[in-house]
Amino acid sequence: MTQRVVFLGGGTGGVMAANRLARMMSEDVQKGDLELIVLTDSDEHFYQPGLLYIALDQAFPEGFSRPEKRVLLPGVHMVLDPAVLVLPEERMVQCESGKKIQYDYLVIATGSVPDLDAIPGFREGAHSFYTLPEAMELRKAVQQFAGGEVLLIIGVPHKCPVAPLEFMFMFDEALRRSGMRKEAELIYTYPIGRLHSLEPVADWAEREFAKRDIHSETFFNVENIDPARRVVNTLEGEERGYDLLIGIPPHTGARVIRDSGLGDRDGWIPTDRGTLRMKGQDHIYVLGDATDLPISKAGSTAHYQSEIVARNVAHELRGEPATALYDGKAFCFIEAGLDEATHITFDYKTPPHPSEPGAMVHWFKLAFNEMYWLSLRGLI
Amino acid sequence: MIGNVDVTREIDARGSFCPGPMMELIRVIRSAQIGDVIAILSSDQGSKRDIPKWVTKANQEFIGVETLDGYDRIIVKKVR
Numbered sequence: 001m002t003q004r005v006v007f008l009g010g011g012t013g014g015v016m017a018a019n020r021l022a023r024m025m026s027e028d029v030q031k032g033d034l035e036l037i038v039l040t041d042s043d044e045h046f047y048q049p050g051l052l053y054i055a056l057d058q059a060f061p062e063g064f065s066r067p068e069k070r071v072l073l074p075g076v077h078m079v080l081d082p083a084v085l086v087l088p089e090e091r092m093v094q095c096e097s098g099k100k101i102q103y104d105y106l107v108i109a110t111g112s113v114p115d116l117d118a119i120p121g122f123r124e125g126a127h128s129f130y131t132l133p134e135a136m137e138l139r140k141a142v143q144q145f146a147g148g149e150v151l152l153i154i155g156v157p158h159k160c161p162v163a164p165l166e167f168m169f170m171f172d173e174a175l176r177r178s179g180m181r182k183e184a185e186l187i188y189t190y191p192i193g194r195l196h197s198l199e200p201v202a203d204w205a206e207r208e209f210a211k212r213d214i215h216s217e218t219f220f221n222v223e224n225i226d227p228a229r230r231v232v233n234t235l236e237g238e239e240r241g242y243d244l245l246i247g248i249p250p251h252t253g254a255r256v257i258r259d260s261g262l263g264d265r266d267g268w269i270p271t272d273r274g275t276l277r278m279k280g281q282d283h284i285y286v287l288g289d290a291t292d293l294p295i296s297k298a299g300s301t302a303h304y305q306s307e308i309v310a311r312n313v314a315h316e317l318r319g320e321p322a323t324a325l326y327d328g329k330a331f332c333f334i335e336a337g338l339d340e341a342t343h344i345t346f347d348y349k350t351p352p353h354p355s356e357p358g359a360m361v362h363w364f365k366l367a368f369n370e371m372y373w374l375s376l377r378g379l380i
Numbered sequence: 381m382i383g384n385v386d387v388t389r390e391i392d393a394r395g396s397f398c399p400g401p402m403m404e405l406i407r408v409i410r411s412a413q414i415g416d417v418i419a420i421l422s423s424d425q426g427s428k429r430d431i432p433k434w435v436t437k438a439n440q441e442f443i444g445v446e447t448l449d450g451y452d453r454i455i456v457k458k459v460r
Contacts, residue, residue: 118410156407157403161399191402191403191406192400193430197397197400197403219437236437237439294393294399295399296399351397
């Protein structure tokens with residue numbers, strides 16, 4: 001009898017997990033004993049780290065997307081029909097068209113959604129770079145920037161925890177190259193008492209900020225924005241003015257998760273930190289931003305988790321116990337300007353240690369921007 | 381007595397380097413109701429120093445910290 005695995009979400013996590021499982025169980029897929037379906041709301045696959053380069057006018061958007069069908073291995077079927085409800089008791093997903101899809105195992109990779117309405121005034125007052133339309137608007141503001149106070153604010157949680165630092169380093173250097181840096185004051189803010197949640201990264205950033213005359217404020221959590229007066233008000237009771245406001249919007253879980261009652265109040269799914277199985281559900285696995293795990297919401301997290309999820313689902317399909325365990329591993333490049341970068345790697349037990357930025361890591365990051373399309377296919 | 385506090389929500393942030401226990405706490409405080417009591421489990425040594433500092437600055441109520449087997453349980457009440 002044919003077994004069916006449905007992957008909810010056609011982003012990094014869903015595609016990598018589906019492709020890896022197709023490789024692991026290629027014979028069953030070829031014989032028709034295993035059916036793999038990626039259920040997605042978009043026929044384009046966008047490489048999200050490209051948004052930073054687009055927003056800063058360092059790249060055009062065209063190079064960062066591919067047709068979704070082209071990133072799936074043979075044997076993995078795409079269904080373009082957004083999921084609107086998951087019914088675990090019936091092992092079924094309901095789609096926007098009304099179609100209902102049964103599953104033997106469900107892999108949820110619905111990601112996270114920047115919530116532009118979480119902070120009152122954000123939509124009118126702040127620019128961000130977490131979606132393509134927002135990045136394109138910010139790109140215009142960067143191109144037209146004529147000097148003044150640039151304030152960067154950060155909502156929590158948000159994906160890619162190093163992106164705000166990268167934005168400051170890259171904008172600083174772009175302004176220096178265009179001769180505009182003297183006209184600008186760059187102010188970076190952070191929710192907790194240092195410049196990044198990872199202490200070694202915070203220490204490193206503090207040294208780099210001092211060299212580049214980038215100012216910072218900590219314990220800074222924006223409660224609302226007053227676009228008319230060009231000020232932000234914080235949870236801590238402070239008011240701060242700006243000329244150009246860059247905001248990292250707080251993220252929530254996907255709507256289908258909240259509507260299905262699968263997540264917590266913010267839509268994050270309770271997930272076992274080792275097996276990545278959804279807590280309380282024997283036939284559902286979760287990976288990437290969609291989990292409630294207290295780890296970075298980032299592509300690399302989904303990348304490492306996709307191996308574990310694919311192996312555990314393969315075990316289950318063979319009637320074996322799910323023995324693969326995720327160790328919390330994440331890897332992040334950090335652009336430290338326009339031609340140098342560093343990187344960090346860490347897991348549940350090992351904190352990261354950023355090295356001195358250099359040109360080689362920057363070039364490797366640019367190379368990875370192309371290699372991503374291979375990693376999606378489970379090759380690297 | 382911390383043991384008698386009625387906790388509304390507990391967050392297990394043990395082993396979290398990024399975003400880290402305090403970011404998890406801020407995230408949950410934002411979506412909590414006034415009056416909710418939040419407990420956060422942290423294996424990060426800096427948490428019991430940094431969290432009370434932020435709680436005071438943000439005018440929330442720090443209830444206390446329990447040191448358990450290799451981790452701390454830090455309790456905070458949302459009051460505004």
